[in-house]
Amino acid sequence: MSKINKDLEKKFGSKKIKFDSETLIEYGQDWYKGIEPDPQAIFFPETAKDIQEIIYFAKKKGLKLLPSGGRTGLSGGATAVCKEIVVSMKNLNEINWIKGSHRLKCQAGVITETAKSMAKEKSRILPIDFSSTSSSMIGGNVATNAAGAKFIGYGSTKNHVRNMTVILPNGEITPLGKVAEKDASGPDLMELFIGSEGVFGFILDVTFETYPEPKFSESICLNADSLDDLYKIIQEPSDIISAIEFLDLNSQLLLSNEAPSKYEVLIELNSDSEDKIEYFLRDVVEKVSDVNLLNSRQTKLFWEKRELLPVKLSEMGAVKFDFCVDKLSTEKFMNEVEMNISKAKIFNFGHLGDGNIHLNIIFEEQNDEQVSVVYEILKSFGGSPSAEHGIGKRKKGIWNTFPQYKQKLKLLETLKKSIDPDEIIAPKVFFDN
Numbered sequence: 112m113s114k115i116n117k118d119l120e121k122k123f124g125s126k127k128i129k130f131d132s133e134t135l136i137e138y139g140q141d142w143y144k145g146i147e148p149d150p151q152a153i154f155f156p157e158t159a160k161d162i163q164e165i166i167y168f169a170k171k172k173g174l175k176l177l178p179s180g181g182r183t184g185l186s187g188g189a190t191a192v193c194k195e196i197v198v199s200m201k202n203l204n205e206i207n208w209i210k211g212s213h214r215l216k217c218q219a220g221v222i223t224e225t226a227k228s229m230a231k232e233k234s235r236i237l238p239i240d241f242s243s244t245s246s247s248m249i250g251g252n253v254a255t256n257a258a259g260a261k262f263i264g265y266g267s268t269k270n271h272v273r274n275m276t277v278i279l280p281n282g283e284i285t286p287l288g289k290v291a292e293k294d295a296s297g298p299d300l301m302e303l304f305i306g307s308e309g310v311f312g313f314i315l316d317v318t319f320e321t322y323p324e325p326k327f328s329e330s331i332c333l334n335a336d337s338l339d340d341l342y343k344i345i346q347e348p349s350d351i352i353s354a355i356e357f358l359d360l361n362s363q364l365l366l367s368n369e370a371p372s373k374y375e376v377l378i379e380l381n382s383d384s385e386d387k388i389e390y391f392l393r394d395v396v397e398k399v400s401d402v403n404l405l406n407s408r409q410t411k412l413f414w415e416k417r418e419l420l421p422v423k424l425s426e427m428g429a430v431k432f433d434f435c436v437d438k439l440s441t442e443k444f445m446n447e448v449e450m451n452i453s454k455a456k457i458f459n460f461g462h463l464g465d466g467n468i469h470l471n472i473i474f475e476e477q478n479d480e481q482v483s484v485v486y487e488i489l490k491s492f493g494g495s496p497s498a499e500h501g502i503g504k505r506k507k508g509i510w511n512t513f514p515q516y517k518q519k520l521k522l523l524e525t526l527k528k529s530i531d532p533d534e535i536i537a538p539k540v541f542f543d544n
Contacts, residue, residue: 119154138153141190146505159315175538178537186500213235216316221249234324236324240261257499258499263353280536287301313536332377332409341376343398353379356463435498444489
């Protein structure tokens with residue numbers, strides 16, 4: 112055992128600090144396996160004071176720390192690469208209702224599905240919805256500003272955050288957020304931590320707004336060989352559409368060996384007005400020829416297939432991209448990629464309502480040049496290289512080549528140096544140094 116590990120065990124005890132290879136592998140990396148993990152140790156704090164103590168220890172010993180939640184990210188943000196002590200928030204998992212309100216206060220280690228289920232018990236919803244909710248954690252959702260299929264209806268995680276408590280790199284515990292509904296007391300510094308991927312400190316707890324369950328819900332499946340008719344439906348905002356999910360031909364064939372059309376599209380509707388839903392359905396039938404109303408079992412089956420798709424593609428060794436382009440340009444973008452990529456099989460699926468395409472490519476041979484071509488096409492469409500998966504360590508060399516992010520990166524560097532001058536928290540995320 113190294114001297115550092117001996118000191119860690121002496122300071123925190125064998126229950127809270129682990130060095131065995133199995134634990135290092137399990138907690139030292141996220142779902143992206145393209146980066147070799149290299150953690151020093153895994154720390155399991157049980158209180159805010161534990162986190163403060165590991166910060167002080169790291170400063171004294173010149174060590175690095177990496178905040179970690181459910182490790183469901185796909186950009187290597189939770190993968191240790193330079194002997195960091197990974198700080199797993201799993202044991203900080205208290206959750207309760209704020210008295211006299213419809214708000215849930217969750218510690219960072221609360222599993223997302225646990226929070227959603229607790230809201231449902233009171234006929235409320237917490238609309239943070241994506242395929243990893245059964246294992247992702249609240250702190251990670253906020254740190255990546257996670258979004259998913261319901262973004263078009265409810266927005267991303269930040270839309271539901273009302274307050275949070277953070278621990279800064281100097282060990283200071285700081286409450287952030289609104290103290291009143293109207294609060295013009297300077298900028299909302301809570302926003303710094305939403306989507307920060309942990310570089311500014313530890314998220315300790317988060318308070319979320321929840322919402323009444325809608326009175327009426329319907330799901331429809333559309334089959335089409337072109338997205339032109341669908342664009343007529345989605346080009347204007349709608350307050351009753353909560354999700355528009357699509358699968359291309361290859362994705363459909365991978366899941367069921369048959370496909371009635373080039374695109375299969377599910378539209379999910381929620382409203383307190385049954386008339387609004389009926390009017391929308393009549394409008395859709397006039398614009399698209401192949402429309403089917405789904406029952407609850409069929410809807411559940413679609414989402415199960417959709418959640419299985421990225422798992423299957425990972426097992427097949429697909430190179431994964433997480434793009435966002437203008438929603439009315441999605442088909443044009445996909446066609447452009449198809450025309451410029453050779454010796455590969457392409458799968459497209461994702462959230463049509465906000466232009467978020469999960470492009471997966473299985474190359475016959477790994478081809479970095481063709482990967483670069485894909486990103487150049489994305490730039491020509493003015494798109495984002497990370498719609499919802501974050502930057503982490505995987506994309507830090509990509510996003511700064513996009514003109515629209517260069518100034519943002521410089522400002523982030525300035526903020527990082529100001530908040531974490533010793534650069535001990537989340538090294539190599541966003542930045543090389």
